[in-house]
Amino acid sequence: MNIHQTFLSIFFSLTILSFTSGMEITNYSDGTVIDYPVALLYGTTEDKNAVDIQCENTSSSKSTRILKGSAFQGRFKVLAELVPGENTLLLKSGSEEKTLKIIYQQNKNPLFVRVIYQTDSSGNTEFQSQKKDDPQNFRSKLDTAMKLMQTFTAERMNDAGYGRKTFNLELDENGNVIVHVVKGKLTAQEYAQIQEEKGDIAWFDTVFNELKESYPLDKARNLVIPAYSRFIPETGKVPGHTALGGSHGQAMFGSANIFTWPDTLNDVVAAFEDSTPIDSAKFQDDSVGRSCFWGVASTTMGAALHEIGHTLDLPHSNDAHDIMTRGHDRFNRAFLTREAPHAYNPNWYEFRDNEIALWGPKNAPQLTWNPFLQDTPPAERNEEKVKVLMDHQKGILTVKAEDGIQMIGCFDGERRFWCWTPDRNSKETIREISFNFSDIISQTSPNADVFMFNACDANYQQGVIGIKVHR
Numbered sequence: 001m002n003i004h005q006t007f008l009s010i011f012f013s014l015t016i017l018s019f020t021s022g023m024e025i026t027n028y029s030d031g032t033v034i035d036y037p038v039a040l041l042y043g044t045t046e047d048k049n050a051v052d053i054q055c056e057n058t059s060s061s062k063s064t065r066i067l068k069g070s071a072f073q074g075r076f077k078v079l080a081e082l083v084p085g086e087n088t089l090l091l092k093s094g095s096e097e098k099t100l101k102i103i104y105q106q107n108k109n110p111l112f113v114r115v116i117y118q119t120d121s122s123g124n125t126e127f128q129s130q131k132k133d134d135p136q137n138f139r140s141k142l143d144t145a146m147k148l149m150q151t152f153t154a155e156r157m158n159d160a161g162y163g164r165k166t167f168n169l170e171l172d173e174n175g176n177v178i179v180h181v182v183k184g185k186l187t188a189q190e191y192a193q194i195q196e197e198k199g200d201i202a203w204f205d206t207v208f209n210e211l212k213e214s215y216p217l218d219k220a221r222n223l224v225i226p227a228y229s230r231f232i233p234e235t236g237k238v239p240g241h242t243a244l245g246g247s248h249g250q251a252m253f254g255s256a257n258i259f260t261w262p263d264t265l266n267d268v269v270a271a272f273e274d275s276t277p278i279d280s281a282k283f284q285d286d287s288v289g290r291s292c293f294w295g296v297a298s299t300t301m302g303a304a305l306h307e308i309g310h311t312l313d314l315p316h317s318n319d320a321h322d323i324m325t326r327g328h329d330r331f332n333r334a335f336l337t338r339e340a341p342h343a344y345n346p347n348w349y350e351f352r353d354n355e356i357a358l359w360g361p362k363n364a365p366q367l368t369w370n371p372f373l374q375d376t377p378p379a380e381r382n383e384e385k386v387k388v389l390m391d392h393q394k395g396i397l398t399v400k401a402e403d404g405i406q407m408i409g410c411f412d413g414e415r416r417f418w419c420w421t422p423d424r425n426s427k428e429t430i431r432e433i434s435f436n437f438s439d440i441i442s443q444t445s446p447n448a449d450v451f452m453f454n455a456c457d458a459n460y461q462q463g464v465i466g467i468k469v470h471r
Contacts, residue, residue, distance in 0.1 A: 022046030023091060023098040027158070030100060035107040035375055036166055037175055038151045038265065039080045040335065041069075041100070045093045048074040053093045055080045060087065062175070064265045070273075072337040072350065079151070079335070081265055083175070111372045112168035113150075113308060114220045115142050116180045117255075118207065119227045120188040125181060128230050129259035130283045141261045142225065143177040148268065149305045152334050156358045157368065161424065165373040167221075167312070185210055188228035192239035200242040208250050217249030221311040221372065223304060229254035231284040238284050243303050245310030253304040256284040260297040271297050272332040273340040288329050290342035295329075302328025302357060312370050314363045316415040318444075322360025325415070330357040362419040365407040369460045379459050386463035388453050395437045401457045404429040408455040410440055412448040441469065 025043040041055065053069040053076040060083045069078025071093055080089050082104035091098045117138055119125055126136055146169055154166035170178045184191065184207070195203040207224060215222055229240035241254030262271035274293040278285045286303075287295030306328045314324050321327040333339060333356040339349040359367055371378035385402045399408050410418040418440050422430050441451060449469045456462045 023093060023096040025091070025098060025100055027155070028100060028102060031103065033103045033105055034082075034154070034164055035105055036150050036154055036164075036169075037082050037104060037171070038147045039082060039102055040151050040155045041076075041078050041080060041089075041091070043076050043091070043098070044074050045071065045076060045096050046074070047094050047096060050074070050076070050093045050096075053078045053091060056090045056092070057081065057083070058088045058090055059083055059085070067265055068269055070269050070336040070338070075337050077335055077337055079265055079268060081147075081175075107168050107375055108377065109168055109372070109374055110377055111219050112170050112221075113146070113372070114170050114180065114215060114222050115146055115177060116182050116211065116215060116222055116224045117142065117227055118182050118184055118211075118224050120184045120191060121186055122188075123183045125227050127227055127255040127258055128283065130279055131259050134259055135263075137263045138225075138227070138255075138258070139176075139179045140263050141258055142179050144262050144264055144268070145258075145301050145304065146177045146223075147265065148301065148335070149308065152305065152331065152357075153359065153373075156334065156356075157364060157373075160358065160361070160364050162364060162368040165368055167308075167372045170220075180215065182211065182215075184228075188230070188240060191226075191228065195239055195242075200244060204242060204244050204250070204252055207252065208248075211250070220249070221308060222250045223308055224250060224252045225255050225258070225304075226252070227255055229256040229284075231256050231282070233282055241284065243307055245307030247311065247313045249311050251304070251307035251311050253300070253307055254284075257286050257296045257300045260293040261301060262297070268335060272336055275341050277343070287342075288326075289344060292340075292342045294332060294340055295342050298332035299329045302331030305331065309359075309363070309367075312367060312372055314367060315409075315411045317360045317362045318415045318417045319360030319362055321354070321356065321358055322363060323357055324360060324363050327357035327360070330355065333357060362409060362416045365419055365421045366409060366454075366456060369406055369456055369458060371460050381459055381461045383461055383463065385459075385461045386455055386457055388455050388463040388465040390437065390465060390467055396434050397437045397440070397453065398432065398434040399453075399455045399463065400432045401455065401461070401463070402431065403457045403459060403461070404431055405433060406456055406458050408433075408453065411452040411454075412441075412444045413450050413452075414448075417444040437467070 027042040050071045053071045055078045056066045064081040067079045087102050089100045150166050154164040158164045226240045231238050245251035262268045272294050276293045278291050387400045389398045408420040409416050451467045454464045
C-alpha cells in the first residue's frame, strides 16, 4: 500500500469514527443494574436535525426488541424493553451509533401493584372507542401503560436524586403484566345507579368489597379499570368512570379513554404524538381542553398513576407539575423531546425540563421510603418509634424518631404545602427537631383550619397528628 492509499485509509476511518461517536447517553453508564423491565434513555446527538432515534436490544427476541424514540434539536429519549440478565443495546440515529449494556435483575420485594380489569356481571370486556374496528387490546394496553408508569417513577425519582426507585408489577413468565379480568356482581346499570344515587365513593366501596377477599391488599395495591365506563352523549355523563384512590390500597380509573393508549411499547411515541381530534359529542374528552388523542392518553394514564400515588399514601400537593397535582396532564413529556399540536396550540412545543411531570418535591421525599419502592422485603414496623407532638401553649411542633427523621410533611385538607427533609449530603442522624407552628401554617391559605402532619423514618415508620386552628 503506498503513502497516498494509507492516508486515504486513515482519513476514511477517522471520518467514519467521527460520524459514529457523536451520540451520548446522559442518564445511564455501561453496566448499570436496574430492577424493572423498561429503561428510558436520555441523550444527545451531534446531528441537530435528527428527528428520530432507534434502540435495538440485541439480547432480546421479543417483539419490542427494536423501539423508536423521540429526537429534536440534538436531544433524544428512547425506551428499551429488557430481558433478565445482561442486555446489549444498540442506539442509532442517522449515521450515529452507540452501544450500552444494562443489567436487568428482577426485584425481590414481594410487594407489587396489581392490575384488575373489572367487567360487569355480563363479562363483557369491550371498552368504548372512537377508533373504527378497534381490536380491543385491553391486556396489551394495560401492560404498556403500567410499564410506562413504572419507568416514569424510576426515572423521575432518579432525576430528583433518589435513585431509580419504583414499584413492582405482577409479571408472567414472559415478562408481561398480568391483567386480572374479574366479572363484577352487578350489571353496568346497577353500578351506575349506585354511582348516580350515592356517589362515586359508594360505587368505589362496592367494588372494593367485591374484590378484597380474592385480591387482598396486604402485599398489593390494586388498580381497577372498569370495562363498563360509557360516555352518554345525551347527558354528557360517564357512568362507570371515576378517578379515586386511597391509602387502604385500591385505585380506580375509568376505561372510557383507554382507546387512545398505546397498544404496545412500539406505539408509545406515535400515541403521544397523535393529534387526531376527539369527537367530544360522542366520546369522553378527558384532556384539559387539548381535545386530541395524545392529550387524552397523557392525562388519563397520568391520572391512573396519580390514583396509584394515593394508594402509596401520597396527598395532593401545591407543586404544579407533581403527578399528585395536575402534573399528570404532562405525563407524555417524560417520554418525548417536544409536544405535538393540540386544540389550543397548532404548533409543536419544545418544553423545558422543568415543565415535565414528576413526583413533586413535597411528595418524593415520602415516596422514596415507601415499602413498595424498595428492592428488598419490608422490615417489621413499630409506629411508636416516630412521634409528632404539639405544644399548644408555646406553639411548637416537635418530631422525634429513634432511627432518624427522613421526612415531615403538612397537609391543609386540600394539598401538602410544606415538607422538611434532612440535608442529603449530611451524615448526621436527626432524631429530634422542632418548628414554630405559625411559621409553617403561614405558608398556606388563611382559611385553612385543619392541618395534618406526618413524619417517617427510613423504615417508613410513621407518626401523625391532626391540629385544628381557631382563627
